[in-house]
Amino acid sequence: MATLTIDAPEHVPPELVLPFDQLNGPEVMNFPPTAALSMAHEKPVFYSSYYGGFWVFTRYEDIRSIYQNPDVFIQWSQGFPANPFSKLYKPLYLNPPEHMPWRRVLTPIFSPRQMARYEDFVRELTRNQLAKIAPQGKCEFVSEFADVIPGRYTNLWFQPTKPGRYHLFCAEYCGTRHSGMTGEVIVMEPSEFQTWLSGGAPEGSLASAGAKLFQDLACNTCHRPDAQGRGPVLEGLFGKTVTLQNGETLTVDEAYVRESILQPAAKIASGFQPIMPTFQGLVTEEQLLELIEYVKSLKALPQVQPR
Numbered sequence: 001m002a003t004l005t006i007d008a009p010e011h012v013p014p015e016l017v018l019p020f021d022q023l024n025g026p027e028v029m030n031f032p033p034t035a036a037l038s039m040a041h042e043k044p045v046f047y048s049s050y051y052g053g054f055w056v057f058t059r060y061e062d063i064r065s066i067y068q069n070p071d072v073f074i075q076w077s078q079g080f081p082a083n084p085f086s087k088l089y090k091p092l093y094l095n096p097p098e099h100m101p102w103r104r105v106l107t108p109i110f111s112p113r114q115m116a117r118y119e120d121f122v123r124e125l126t127r128n129q130l131a132k133i134a135p136q137g138k139c140e141f142v143s144e145f146a147d148v149i150p151g152r153y154t155n156l157w158f159q160p161t162k163p164g165r166y167h168l169f170c171a172e173y174c175g176t177r178h179s180g181m182t183g184e185v186i187v188m189e190p191s192e193f194q195t196w197l198s199g200g201a202p203e204g205s206l207a208s209a210g211a212k213l214f215q216d217l218a219c220n221t222c223h224r225p226d227a228q229g230r231g232p233v234l235e236g237l238f239g240k241t242v243t244l245q246n247g248e249t250l251t252v253d254e255a256y257v258r259e260s261i262l263q264p265a266a267k268i269a270s271g272f273q274p275i276m277p278t279f280q281g282l283v284t285e286e287q288l289l290e291l292i293e294y295v296k297s298l299k300a301l302p303q304v305q306p307r
């Protein structure tokens with residue numbers, strides 16, 4: 001049971017002690033809670049003697065810098081009052097250095113640039129949902145709003161026993177981009193995994209598999225780094241702005257590379273003939289991902305003239 005300690009420890013200045021009970025106090029029970037909370041908000045930091053005592057920081061900048069400094073903040077319990085036996089879900093509750101491998105995998109997926117790709121979609125979804133709710137004048141927030149908006153976190157553990165690459169499919173008909181919800185699980189031998197982790201030889205990586213395909217499918221006959229091929233130089237292409245034959249410009253992202261391979265005629269790069277054959281049906285989704293990763297990995301070569 002939660003306990004209320006009356007006295008704060010001696011090192012806590014008395015003017016910083018506030019009777020703040022974040023679980024059952026009027027601060028959270030009153031609606032709206034703002035009035036009761038304002039007392040606490042006037043202080044950037046205060047001490048509550050509830051639940052064994054704890055410090056509360058109220059300023060975003062302070063909280064952010066504390067979170068980002070593992071010397072002063074580590075996660076060892078989930079929730080408050082502290083429960084040292086609570087399960088610490090990975091990677092949310094990991095401290096450095098354990099969280100580094102997770103960050104390496106997850107950060108690119110959740111980068112601001114990646115997130116920006118979903119912005120219009122999520123905004124539209126949100127507006128549509130609010131338009132449905134508004135005439136009611138009220139709603140059950142979780143089931144009618146929060147559950148409908150994507151952005152949830154789920155967690156699954158298993159022990160892989162067989163190295164290889166495995167497809168991942170969404171097992172539930174979940175809505176408009178269901179068919180695109182595929183993924184891949186790559187199971188590596190521990191030593192290979194260590195090499196991959198340390199950023200070493202990209203042996204076995206998507207990009208290196210793509211490099212091989214690039215030869216096998218003869219992409220390299222038209223796309224040459226020396227600009228002597230019939231197709232554009234792909235080195236340094238990713239992230240660059242290209243001009244199309246119709247004068248439009250676009251920034252090269254995964255979607256464009258994908259389309260260039262599957263439907264080369266859909267968007268013709270300016271200065272080139274539409275001679276690239278389609279590879280639709282010739283490459284699997286997996287191979288397509290490998291080719292895309294390979295194109296992404298092609299860094300600009302200094303000697304190539306910008307076109």
Ligand code: HEC
Binds near residue numbers: 234260277291
């Ligand atoms: C017969 C020659 C040829 C082959 C083979 C070929 N391409 Fe192309 N590719 C082109 C030409 C020409 C263009 C520019 C015209 C266009 O946009 O369709 C192009 C455009 C592209 C683009 C867009 C580049 C830009 O600057 O906008 C990408 C990416 C691409 N190809 C990747 C590939 C990959 C991957 C393969 C192999 C699976 C491949 N190409 C095979 C000729 C070829």
